[in-house]
Amino acid sequence: MCSGCLLIPLALWSIVVNILLYFPNGKTSYAASYQLPNYVWYFEGICFSGVMILLLAVILITLESNLFYRCCQSESCNKTYRVSLFISIVLALLGIAFSGYNCIISALGLIQGPFCNSSTGWDYIFKDTAGGYLTDYSAWSRCTEPANIVEWNIILLSILLALSGLQMIICFLKVTAELKRTLCGTYSVFVQVIKNLRSFLQQHQASLASAISLS
Secondary structure, three states: OOHHHHHHHHHHHHHHHHHHOOOHHHOOHHHHOOOOOHHHHHOHHHHHHHHHHHHHHHHHHHHHOOOOOOOOOOOOOOHHHHHHHHHHHHHHHHHHHHHHHHHHHHHHHHHHOOOEEEOOEEEOOOHHHOOHHHOOHHHHHHOOEOOOHHHHHHHHHHHHHHHHHHHHHHHHHHHHHHHHHHHHHHHHHHHHHHHHHHHHHHHOHHHHHHHHHHO
16 A cells, blocks of 8 residues: 555645635635634644645655565665665554644644624633534524634534544554564574574484484
């Protein structure tokens, strides 16, 4: 499985979806006046699930295409092979951390609700509902500006949540695969040592028998 190939489109979609959060209903005026929810400034989709995951994906693709990057294709596991495995595991763990950050921020954004204008002015009018507004459709009309901001935020943040969840799953499977490769390589070295020891004993069996009889 080419993990990097799967992560690239997810990262690109995360960037696009996060950018859309800055322009409710396609309008730039709210971003210019900073009338946006605070979670959009954490750059969860642009930076962490976006650019950082893209960089990780490119490096993983490079490692996966490396000539020495294979599991149990030979009886000896060379240094390049082991280094590639270690780097891949570290990168996949970082991928879990980056996508996990996006997942947490997106979930908190959904719970907090949008920053919108209501009869009491600009505020997070759903912040005390603990996410209960998500199913209370009649309360959405309390946000008068930007238009349809509740639906806009719920849809985009839900997409970000799903994208980051998929990234986490892919990175977790990558870690599992690399640990399997590591154990596979270690087993190959162990088997080779046993074979060499057995061969040595067979070649010197007669000499050992003579030495024992003389003693």
